[in-house]
Amino acid sequence: IDKSSEVREIIVPTIDTVRYTYLVDLAMQHKQPILLVGPTGTGKSAYMMQYLYSMDTERYATPIIVGFSARTSANMTQYLIDAKLDRRRKGVYGPPAGKEVCIFVDDLNMPQLETYGAQPPIELLRQYMDHGGWYDRANTFRTMVDCMFCAAMGPPGGGRSNITPRYQRHFNLLSVVDFDTKVLSKIFVPILDWYMVKEGFPANIAEMKRSVIDACIEVYGTAMGQLLPTPTKSHYTFNLRDISRVMQGLLLIKPSQLGTGAGAKEKFLRLWTNEILRVIYDRVVDAEDCNWFLGVLKDTFKAHFDDHLDRVFRTLSDGKPVETEDLRRMYFGDYMSGEEEAAKRVYDEVPDVAALMSRMEELLVDHNATSKRPMNLAIFLYAVEHTSRICRVL
Template sequence: GAQPPIELLRQFMDYTGWYGRDNVFRNMVDVQMVAAMGPAGGGRNQVTGRYLRHFNLVSIVDVADNVLAGIFDSILKWYLKDTGFVREAQDMSGKIIEATLQVYKNAMQSLLPTPTKSHYVFNLRDFARVVQGVMLTTASSVPAGKPGKDLMCQLWVHEILRVFYDRLVDEKDNNWMLQLLKQLLPQVFDVEFDTLMQFVNKEHVEGEPPKELEIGDLRKLFFGNYMDPDLGGEDQPPRKYERILDIDALIGVMEDYLTDYNGMSKRPMNLAMFLFAVEHVSRISRILNQPGGHLLLVGVGGSGRQSLTRLGASINMMQVIQVEISKSYTVVEWREDLKRILRQSGGEGKPTVFLFSDTQIKDEGFVEDINNILNAGEVPNMFPNDEKAGVIETVRPIATKMGLQLESQLELWSFFTQRCKEILHIALCFSPIGAAFRDRLRQYPSLVNCCTID
């Protein structure tokens, strides 16, 4: 099909300029074009040869397995050593990376996208999210000896489930993931899956052979930083990301968080805390606990996605912002709301969760703007020059206080967008019913690439 933007660029490269509205040709000098594109397919069209003939094409192949493992192993090894983990935990680094690589490669080969599973798209960001999740834990949470080694294995299983398993939609795929974990744990970590994870089976008696676990048993595998609500404040030490064994105590803590939220909120929530709700709050809290963690919550309306997100944000002491859509709401108001959200997070440094539902999409341009924020931390050309200058002056003293020598406006703007990427969390609540969900994932790949799916 026709691609008008490409034809416009081709005209420039053929004739080194364009005609203006006054029919006067404007010649552009000393302009070099550098472009990047993915291979055709998956929503990307083939680019016409009349345009590509102007370029020297450079194809970039996939990163080799040993290079990939080397990159992530050095990051994880540095973290475990620098933060003072016990020797047993430090020695697990290479095995964690090797096992994650196996899960990643198997998922790429076996969990392929289909019309009903259009979100089955995996890339290196998913690999990085597993490593990021492992790095949420602290040295004080991991004991020495075999218990510490087992805890690191259990943490790895938890992070694999959160990144890969949480997006699976049917029993066949769930069981595929379970069998892969049962295969990899003895192969890489030299420990049997059922023995390692038997603590989730409350009926197990010490000394008896372990029961064969099913995927439903893993619903009781929890790691989180929310069991001590008194920590994490301004003058308090940070919370620990640790394994949670007592599910009843966990439900009680979540009920306390809900009571605190309802006591402070103008719109209290009437939620019942049971295992299903606690699971999703735990997943949401984990993602919000990571810099630049974004959520794509897939489910039908009324399933509690927005309420649980509000509770998860409250647990992490973050403010939730949701735009008010009215009949007269246009792209102009939408852009003003986005500017306010970006100023609050990137400028003022307030941890913010932007909650957005597919029922609020009055214009597909809304989704395009969110796609840009997920990918780059900004919407290109959204701030006029005078407002941009105001934002730059807001972040200048912050950069100076952090010891950064940023002089140019470009450097300060990059600092602002980087803060937006780290401090602003976007929670998207989309329904999988209908073709709109599938079409949006294809047109705006950052919805999958930059979000953790639940």
């Protein structure tokens, strides 16, 4: 992996990615529309974007990317596509002469159903598939040439609908399946290794990369298998992006914040625990599930880190076994550095809760002094917890 790469740009090739890319390339060569279908977080959009932006620029124009949401309308869809096509001759539109263009529709089945069950954006796209174009506002038919369509979507459910069979019949369907644990490890370990080499982490931290990723995958798999969605816990839904979010949190720390020796390893384990808690544990709503998840973390520490969670967090629990309430006093954030520019802020552990509350009060005073709508807030521990979580997301 190139040291100048951005994390979000990195795609680690696997056997599955090679298979999917080959089939997509085959469909594009023969101008056959292709639809990738699979669970959230399996890389459907990433595969397509990587492929589309690597196409021969002599033959293909810059791809047109359209992202659907529940509120996407047919008018909006038509505008986004028409605005990027050139007029070839009267009534005929397409990419620049001599080139072809691929139009990629992401989250194809997200548009909300109308009263009678139709999805207007999809009906518009179907009109192109059936008739080679669509009507503009003046009821003039716009013929579209040298255009190819490809799309990606998740399985119906959770706000996604079944697309009409009259539209689906035009596509070659390619199913993208979840990765197994071995493949996930092969994807995330090289990324963590790349970051540690680039930043110059000490050897005792760099050697933890595989155990950290394997532990994350195990916690994710256990949570997905046990914390099942119910009518009162409908938000208990997990996908592979959760592992990616934990990874992104780990990549925020710098070697200078960890220090050296055994203390560096303990701090890195506290960082890993914080990211797991923020991504998965913060969705847990009742005491029984919270205690169960804490037990999972303690077992994971023993199995993957050959250590004890109670020992690593002994300062929070005064040497006693760690309880869920103790973990409330663990904070990581970039708000203590005092830097105005986000790029200069340092993501680090905040061991002094009193200092954190004082810092929050200072920031509130600064905001009220410059804002036209000052906030009349009292800073207390519960508010600080949620503010810290919001800052992490932002």
